[in-house]
Amino acid sequence: MSGCRESMSSGKCGRVRDSRVPAENQIYNQPLADPSLVACPHCDLLQRLPDLPFGTIARCPRCDDALWRRREDSLNRTLGLAIAAAILYAVANCVPMLGLTIVGRQSYTTVFGGAQHLWEDGREVVAALVLFTAVVAPALQIGCVLAVAICGLRRRPPKWVGAFLRHLPTTQTWSMLEVMLLGVLVALVKIADYAKVIPGVALFVLGALIVLLAAIQSTFDPKELWDRIEWAADETGRGGVELTEKAQT
């Protein structure tokens, strides 16, 4: 065990973390004694999560937000799907996506080629956006899922798995492969007026990849992993707060 870790646990209950941050941020919150108490992310209603059977969803009684959907064998299935997605992603970015022939001339493009062409035309910002949403964010998304699934299979996942878990929703928001595929299909129909269009292999691979990414999202259960992860604050010193003391206010 490192010296840093020792000084944390022998110090003030391991709760003072970094002297450089402002005073108010140094102290860890006290967790609740009852871990089944949750607050709805959309309306903040405090409620108790029931013990769900596999495949069922717990919804907030006030705003109907899905609080938790329990999945069977979540991590193993997620890992399998993520490996498949990583392979398809590599293929999709290496082979041509769209081609056309017009009076004997041929032209084709890949996903990356689309962004590259925009950049060369002087639309750097839009090119960067296309590159980010269609190439970088999906890669980060698949990478995060892979890292989380591999490390989450340990009995006690280490703290840093939390960093991947934390950024996963952001990568999901900005990974827009399904939007891109729709855009490509519209472009294909548009171009079909002028020339003969050749759908490339990448188009079909992308279609499969979108299905896999959707499957990952519905298979992966972040709550299950958060419940097992190693805590940032020292756990030996924590008692857990009972609710009763302030519940009457």
Next chain:
Amino acid sequence: MNPAATTAMALGLQRCEVCGLVSRPAAGIDEGRCPRCDEEIVFRKRDSVQRTWGFLIAAAVCYIPANVLPVLTTTTAAGSESDTILQGVVLLWSPTGWPLSLIVLFASIMIPSAKILALAYLLLSVRRGSAQNNEQRIRLYRTIEFIGRWSMVDVFVDTFTAALIQLQPLMSVEPAPGLFFFAAVVVLTMLAVECFDPRLIWDAAIPREVPNGG
């Protein structure tokens, strides 16, 4: 404890945005740290209303050039021609292509404008302290959160049309300045939705005991 009317904030509890753990900040502190994932937590997203307004106004400003300026320039032997988003929709309209034309119309014109109006309505209703139509308002928020990304369709259409039709001197298609503003509208409205804290919709229903941190 009556769960029907108690929010975590009313009991002085904070929900971590990252891992979902509910915890209690130490006495006298509004911004603590999550003991599980080490994230800084606050009762409500910091300056949620101001930041959302900021992104929203920026998006509304970009919305005008996005629709007035051309997004694509087509150069053929006969000369060059520039199309705005709306002209692109009209060009796609044909006996066989009309479903796609409708998709682009929805994704590029209806969704961005509906998003700006809906967010402005949500912000104003929160500002007024309205406690009515909470279910409808949260549904509106979820809808704009879900469909917002599909506005990017037009950016991808133009990107790949321009990348593919490079057959100089026969015909070539280049992106035009409007595309930048259109992409900006999409990104800014997505950021605005992310900054908005939907819990503010419900806060008016319950008197606040703990002051808002931001």
